[in-house]
Amino acid sequence: AQRVTQPEKLLSVFKGAPVELKCNYSYSGSPELFWYVQYSRQRLQLLLRHISRESIKGFTADLNKGETSFHLKKPFAQEEDSAMYYCALSGGGAQKLVFGQGTRLTINP
Amino acid sequence: EPEVTQTPSHQVTQMGQEVILRCVPISNHLYFYWYRQILGQKVEFLVSFYNNEISEKSEIFDDQFSVERPDGSNFTLKIRSTKLEDSAMYFCASRNLRDSPEAFFGQGTRLTVV
Numbered sequence: 001a002q003r004v005t006q007p008e009k010l011l012s013v014f015k016g017a018p019v020e021l022k023c024n025y026s027y028s029g030s031p032e033l034f035w036y037v038q039y040s041r042q043r044l045q046l047l048l049r050h051i052s053r054e055s056i057k058g059f060t061a062d063l064n065k066g067e068t069s070f071h072l073k074k075p076f077a078q079e080e081d082s083a084m085y086y087c088a089l090s091g092g093g094a095q096k097l098v099f100g101q102g103t104r105l106t107i108n109p
Numbered sequence: 110e111p112e113v114t115q116t117p118s119h120q121v122t123q124m125g126q127e128v129i130l131r132c133v134p135i136s137n138h139l140y141f142y143w144y145r146q147i148l149g150q151k152v153e154f155l156v157s158f159y160n161n162e163i164s165e166k167s168e169i170f171d172d173q174f175s176v177e178r179p180d181g182s183n184f185t186l187k188i189r190s191t192k193l194e195d196s197a198m199y200f201c202a203s204r205n206l207r208d209s210p211e212a213f214f215g216q217g218t219r220l221t222v223v
Contacts, residue, residue: 032210043113044152044200044214051210056195073184090210096165097202097212099152 002027004089008098013077014108021103022070023061023087031091033063036099038084047072047085057081059070077107113216115201120193122222129220130186131200141184141211142202143176146167152200164201191222192219 015017025031031064035047048056050063050070061072070087087100114133134141143155152193156166158176175187184203188195201215 036166038216043216046211047114049210052222090212095140095204095206095210097152097158098154099144101151 002031002086002089002091002098004098004100006085006087006103009101010104010106012106012108015040015079016076019072019074019077019081019105019107021085021087021105023035023070023072023100025068025087025089027068027089027091029091031047031089033061034090035059035061035070035072036086036088038086040083044086052084079107079109082107083107110115112135112148113201113203113213115199115218117127117218118216119219120221122131122220123194128188128191128220130188130199130201130220132186132215133182134184134185134201134203135205135213136182138203138205138206138213140164140206141176141178142204143186144200144202144214146200146217147194152167155186188220189219193222194220196220 005024033050036044037047038044042045061070063070083104084104087101088097090097116131124140141158146152154167156170157164173189177185198217200217202212206210212218
């Protein structure tokens with residue numbers, strides 16, 4: 001079964017502090033992992049994916065197959081990072097996305 | 110930049126009525142999806158559509174649901190007889206897997222069944 005777990009529904013940090021949003025997954029094959037972000041009143045949009053190994057808006061995420069994790073990190077949070085963050089897994093023929101519960105990140109000034 | 114467009118943004122309907130949610134995917138995309146998100150819950154996969162047929166559907170996607178691509182541009186989700194528990198945000202998404210695995214999402218339709 002494909003499953004994505006984001007243990008924190010809410011996360012609040014101060015501006016300039018490091019941020020880590022946790023994501024663990026369960027999948028028997030080789031999944032593709034993504035982080036999607038939803039800013040207030042906007043659509044879901046891709047933040048980054050593990051294949052590209054790039055940094056977007058200062059965020060990075062490393063796929064750890066041993067721990068089946070794909071945690072999202074940023075060393076210095078900014079107020080504009082406040083949003084809903086979803087970890088998602090894609091696998092199988094239809095390439096559907098399986099989402100975690102989401103973490104609402106709030107950056108306090 | 111091309112976008113996935115959904116209409117309407119909000120639909121209120123009475124229980125038992127039929128609703129059609131509309132989506133215009135990005136024009137060169139080949140894979141289309143519907144997801145829903147009940148308030149306070151996770152985004153859930155409903156159905157995927159490729160080459161004019163359903164390629165995968167979830168347990169949620171029962172006989173009350175159907176999808177159609179009637180004219181090569183629109184992608185619709187029909188709920189035949191709505192129930193209170195169908196109230197949710199419905200998201201359409203499209204992908205062009207040949208170029209990128211990224212799924213592009215519409216802004217969503219909020220369906221309220223009363």
